[in-house]
Amino acid sequence: MQTDTNLKDIRVAITEGTSGLGLALVRLLTVKGASTAFVARTAPSVERIARETGAHGIVGDVGRKDDIYPMALQIAGNLGGLDVLINNASNLGPTPLMPLADTECEELERALSVNLLGAFRLTKALFGSLAASARNGRSALVINISSDAAVNAYPGWGAYGASKAALRHLTSIWDEEAKAQGVRFLSIDPGDMDTPLHATALPDADPSVLRRPADSAAEIIKMMIAEFPAAHVVGVNG
Amino acid sequence: MIAAQGPDRRSTRLLTVAADGSMRHLPRSGMASLFNPGDVIIANDAATLPASLLGIHVTSGAPIEIRLAGWIRLGDPTCFIAIAFGQGDYHTRTEDRPLPPPLLAGDHLLLGPLAAIVEHLLDHPRLISLRFTDNPATILTGLAGHGRPIQYAHVPEPLALWDIWTRIAAEPVAFEAPSAGFALDWRTLTAWRLRSIHFATLTHAAGISSTGDPVLDLKLPFDEPYRIPEQTALAIGRAKAEGRRIVAIGTTVIRALESAANADGSIRAGDGIARGQIGHRSILRVVDAILTGVHERGESHFELLRAFTQDAALDRISQNLAANGYRSHEFGDSLLLHRKPSQA
Numbered sequence: 001m002q003t004d005t006n007l008k009d010i011r012v013a014i015t016e017g018t019s020g021l022g023l024a025l026v027r028l029l030t031v032k033g034a035s036t037a038f039v040a041r042t043a044p045s046v047e048r049i050a051r052e053t054g055a056h057g058i059v060g061d062v063g064r065k066d067d068i069y070p071m072a073l074q075i076a077g078n079l080g081g082l083d084v085l086i087n088n089a090s091n092l093g094p095t096p097l098m099p100l101a102d103t104e105c106e107e108l109e110r111a112l113s114v115n116l117l118g119a120f121r122l123t124k125a126l127f128g129s130l131a132a133s134a135r136n137g138r139s140a141l142v143i144n145i146s147s148d149a150a151v152n153a154y155p156g157w158g159a160y161g162a163s164k165a166a167l168r169h170l171t172s173i174w175d176e177e178a179k180a181q182g183v184r185f186l187s188i189d190p191g192d193m194d195t196p197l198h199a200t201a202l203p204d205a206d207p208s209v210l211r212r213p214a215d216s217a218a219e220i221i222k223m224m225i226a227e228f229p230a231a232h233v234v235g236v237n238g
Numbered sequence: 239m240i241a242a243q244g245p246d247r248r249s250t251r252l253l254t255v256a257a258d259g260s261m262r263h264l265p266r267s268g269m270a271s272l273f274n275p276g277d278v279i280i281a282n283d284a285a286t287l288p289a290s291l292l293g294i295h296v297t298s299g300a301p302i303e304i305r306l307a308g309w310i311r312l313g314d315p316t317c318f319i320a321i322a323f324g325q326g327d328y329h330t331r332t333e334d335r336p337l338p339p340p341l342l343a344g345d346h347l348l349l350g351p352l353a354a355i356v357e358h359l360l361d362h363p364r365l366i367s368l369r370f371t372d373n374p375a376t377i378l379t380g381l382a383g384h385g386r387p388i389q390y391a392h393v394p395e396p397l398a399l400w401d402i403w404t405r406i407a408a409e410p411v412a413f414e415a416p417s418a419g420f421a422l423d424w425r426t427l428t429a430w431r432l433r434s435i436h437f438a439t440l441t442h443a444a445g446i447s448s449t450g451d452p453v454l455d456l457k458l459p460f461d462e463p464y465r466i467p468e469q470t471a472l473a474i475g476r477a478k479a480e481g482r483r484i485v486a487i488g489t490t491v492i493r494a495l496e497s498a499a500n501a502d503g504s505i506r507a508g509d510g511i512a513r514g515q516i517g518h519r520s521i522l523r524v525v526d527a528i529l530t531g532v533h534e535r536g537e538s539h540f541e542l543l544r545a546f547t548q549d550a551a552l553d554r555i556s557q558n559l560a561a562n563g564y565r566s567h568e569f570g571d572s573l574l575l576h577r578k579p580s581q582a
Contacts, residue, residue: 056375058379059379066398069382069398069399069400069403070382070383070399071382072399073285073287073288073378073381073382073399073410074375074378074379074382076285076408076409076410077315077378077409077410078374078375078378080313080409081408081409125400125403127405127424128283128285128403128404128405128406128407128408129285129407129408129409131406131408132283132406132408132409132439135437135438135439135467135469136467136468136469137469177424177428180427180428180431180432181424181427181428
């Protein structure tokens with residue numbers, strides 16, 4: 001079934017938008033006409049992807065507290081508000097992967113600061129924009145990118161898995177709390193993808209058996225659209 | 239009254255003044271239990287720009303502080319009305335800040351990573367319009383990285399953006415925080431919702447509250463653009479038809495609503511400009527009560543309260559606030575004042 005969707009009325013922000021799943025999301029969303037902003041740490045990569053896609057590129061580190069409000073200011077300012085926030089930035093913890101007993105405290109802290117605290121802080125800073133969107137008859141949605149490591153106890157994935165498990169539970173609680181404001185929270189596991197993060201974690205994995213980030217991005221956008229009333233999604237066929 | 243030491247959103251207090259003048263002290267968290275089903279609470283959801291920019295006046299090489307203070311076109315960050323100060327920063331009271339170096343139209347300013355040109359001088363040595371030479375996204379990046387919240391000497395610690403964004407802050411269009419909104423949190427909004435009290439917002443580009451210069455302060459507040467969503471106008475219309483109260487969170491909400499009011503008290507949704515002051519001669523057509531900070535006689539915010547009740551009543555309120563050690567300024571305590579029926 002062919003779906004041709006025009007998302008031109010929807011404003012989306014994505015963290016870590018210059019590689020892997022985040023980049024695939026930025027590309028697909030901009031092709032579909034969404035007003036898109038993305039964040040990443042490296043200025044040259046941000047500029048390159050901004051030029052390629054036409055999205056608003058913002059330089060910042062989700063794991064640094066002092067970067068969060070400047071990011072939120074640029075997201076809400078450039079997009080004139082926000083309908084969808086996709087917390088995609090992820091830190092793997094120690095690389096190569098290590099048992100927890102060999103994981104440095106600082107490595108766990110860094111994984112938590114990106115995967116849990118960063119997502120929490122940015123969502124909190126932008127919650128006013130999301131709630132404003134919902135109040136004014138639009139939809140408002142936070143998508144937190146999760147992993148099967150948030151559920152299963154994979155040896156060596158302790159820092160990543162524990163931080164993603166915490167994010168998953170935070171997502172569930174916030175979804176309950178934010179219903180009153182009309183803001184939905186989704187936790188999505190995009191599956192094992194052929195991404196730089198996966199290659200770092202499992203360098204010997206066969207990429208041909210992994211999902212393409214573009215396929216996962218398409219599925220995430222489909223789930224996102226399902227949360228939006230038809231009025232804000234133009235030209236849906238099929 | 240005691241000046242605020244800094245932002246502290248959980249230990250603040252609230253004096254409520256009913257339409258008959260009776261007063262009650264509450265912790266501000268007690269707001270959740272106020273108001274009646276069907277009442278509409280309206281707040282300003284503007285987020286606040288880091289609108290203070292330190293830099294150099296290129297012609298003279300002298301240091302300068304620019305405080306962005308007004309939009310030329312709402313949402314276009316290339317041009318602003320601005321106040322200029324000479325050497326120093328917020329640690330010095332604005333009243334004691336030196337004038338900027340003499341400015342001429344066409345002068346270049348370097349404000350951190352941002353380059354700007356003085357477009358016009360506006361009838362006062364501190365008041366200019368300026369134009370940034372970069373594109374809007376680059377200007378926002380420059381403001382996000384180099385700009386600091388506009389701050390006054392009564393708060394000694396440097397403020398961060400998280401200090402000046404209210405919980406409901408959305409689009410960054412204000413130059414100073416719509417500070418009455420610091421009284422709101424999501425717990426209170428959820429409690430109101432459960433009690434069928436309607437919460438709505440507008441977006442009003444709150445300007446600066448003080449320049450420290452008595453001549454320039456007479457021009458405040460500057461014209462301020464606002465946007466009223468259709469849903470907010472409809473909620474007000476319904477509440478008015480049912481005889482419910484309209485409660486404004488802050489003076490900017492009053493300015494926007496009264497500016498957008500038709501003679502029958504209905505509201506025009508959309509964009510507008512709030513001009514002039516509201517004071518004791520103003521007739522309020524929309525708002526029944528205001529939640530505001532603690533203000534002192536002579537401030538423009540206090541002048542606005544004279545539209546709600548008589549001077550003798552305001553004197554009694556001021557005495558009560560002072561006697562009970564209420565804290566003034568933007569991070570202080572709150573006052574909920576209902577309009578006296580005779581003022582309707």
